[in-house]
Amino acid sequence: MKTAFKEIENGKPTEREAIPHLPFTDFRREALSMVRGGGRVVHFFGYEEADAVKLMAVLRDDDRLLAAGCDAPEAYDALTRECEPFHMFEREIAEQFGIRPEGHPWLKMVRYHPNYRSAPDVFGNDYGEDIPGRYDYYAVDGQEIHEVAVGPVHAGVIEPGHFRFNCIGERVLHLEIHLGYQHRSVEPLLTGNDYRRWPIIVEGIAGDTAIGHGLCMAQAVEGLTGLEVDAGARISRTIALEFERIANHVGDLGALSGDVAFLPPANYCGRMRGDFLNMSLWMCGNRFGKGLVRPGGVRFPMTDEDRKVLTGRIDELQPQVAHVIGLLFGTSSVRARFDGCGAVSRSDAGHLGLVGPAGRACGLPYDARRVFPTENYRRLSIPENAEPTGDVYARAKIRGDEVLQSIDLIRSMLRNPVETAIIEEWPKDFAPGAVVATVNEAWRGEVSHCLITDDAGKVVRYKIKDPSFHNWNGLAMSLRDTGISDFPLNNKSYNLSYCGFDL
């Protein structure tokens, strides 16, 4: 497709001059035509420079990342009106910079904080009140309608979020999800701090995606400083990302089983999740892989001894994992619960921009490991996963398949003894006037960081996108016309991040 957008490479810096800075009307037209033609939004954000707000969009089509920017008008015709995938991004820009997308169909705050440049608030909020939930929820009228409010304090030990169900009897007509309770201002925190602190901060964006976010940050810094990562470190990082994927998927399959009161897989998966976390522990001393990935490589080398231990553990676990996944999907009463529950159509998934297992469950096979390979993924063959049904079964099946595939990937990488150098020095200066976007497939889907530096090499904008930013609306869509008692099951099948969304 011909476009005014400039192709950029994943993890490689591009000079800002090379990225087209279009007049807003051209920018809008080009972005819309890209996304209407099958492209997807990876990033669309504002940044402030010399007292002016500018916009930057990073889109992707089948195999390219494309970027372009423009000056932000104070108000503009919302792109969402014509093209839904921009929906969350436009709300975020309105919240962060007070730029109003006119005619936006659902102009609601994203996280509840004052905008960065003290412009008049688009939502008319008084942020002296520290309650994100003070907001007129979407309501359905009628004698037989009842509303159920869940959260932000939850029954399980999970994060805070408010869910408002409009039901008729047991059937949910509409679910509105309100987040923002965990907003920590991560993006300004990063630009305001020395980059040597970044690893600690990004590993805390979403604790269960420490490797995913850590990798995005490390690759961005490596790109901007021209740092080379040796082959051994690449393999270690890839293994760590796959361990993260396996541990989370296995844990969630167990939780799904527990939600339908089928106990054996629930118990065994809980134990096996621990076994996989302990392999991350073996690699770097932290069960979630924190402290492993650093710009330039890894902090812990992989020795032959480590390879032997990990291979031994995997050899022992693989048949158990395969057996339990088989038991889960082979039990008819479990299938009766999973099949057809909370289905999202492929076209809805496209409009919402679902990514990761949630997207693949709706027949969108996009997997960043295959399309934009980083680290060691270029040398691996990642199978294409896609299920047509978009229901709880599809989401669980994708995850079950990925667990088994990831075990094979790790095993093949462990067979390959490569020396790893430990990184000791911090990289020096960042390339001035550059843009870098990094994309990785973490266990929830596409994680992406985008950095912009000014002429002095200082980072003026650090933009983070967790896959949950795309997928929360998928959960809301799943609940349409679904029994309210199936909400926990659907919620677990997505298992989205609250803190990753709230930033």
Added chain:
Amino acid sequence: MIKPILFWLLAMLTAPFFSAVILKVKAFFGGKKGPPILINYYTLFKLFQKGSVYSHSTTFIFKMGPMISLGAAVTALLFLPIAGQPPMFSWHGDVILVLYLLGLGRFFTIAAAMDTASPFEGMGAAREAYFPIICEATLFLTLILFFMLSGELRLSAYFFGGEPLHLWRAAGAPLFFVVIALFIVLLTENTRVPVDDPATHLELTMIHEVMVLDHSGPDLGMIELGSYIKLFFYSTIVTRLIWPYDMGNAFVDGALFAAAMLAVYGVVGITESVMARYRMDKVPKFVLTSFALVFFATIITLEFMK
């Protein structure tokens, strides 16, 4: 008169123990050790030592709920021939009283749940009110069958001593259907898997558990004790049908009865371990199966008895 009182007390004393057997069976299937077998006594002891917390928005109905549901369960037990021993009270038509005593307990549990005005508890109350209605149809059809077989309308006429054996002799194989149907009723009335999940922490999927979320301390203890006794009540009925013999010695009968009870509780545990619970809108179909089974049993028996 001493023996019925003794068995009545014994039933209430051992009911929490039997319920813990289910937990042990489930733990076995899950590859875990499970809680200690006396866990329910510890829980009751803990709860009765605590104080209660009441919401400002609740009324005296909320406080009555637990008392009446426990009282109803305990009273119902007075009419039940436990281990084939004569019950404390027995008269013509006591079955109907017993069924509605249990219904009364449920009514007040539901009323107490509605009293909190919590949307969760309202949903639970709606579900709790719906499913047992279907159970009631099954129970009354069973009653009709038993009345035709024995000509009496008393619990002791069905379950005392060797009476269950007479039922088997009169009805024969169709009584298997009744056993299965009553087992389904047992699972439904006592909110077990596949109808409800007593172990879940997810309010939106709960039926019974969500209704008692606001109760605390001794109130919760009464509800727990009441639910153990109710489960004991239904299990006794099923047990007497699968172990219909009378040995003539109260001690031997008691021991054999306890063994058969363990088997029934064990089957409940196994059921909970090997299957997932049904989707909420499929539950009525499952419960209706029990009605269909008894219906066929009645038709077949009628035909044979002509």
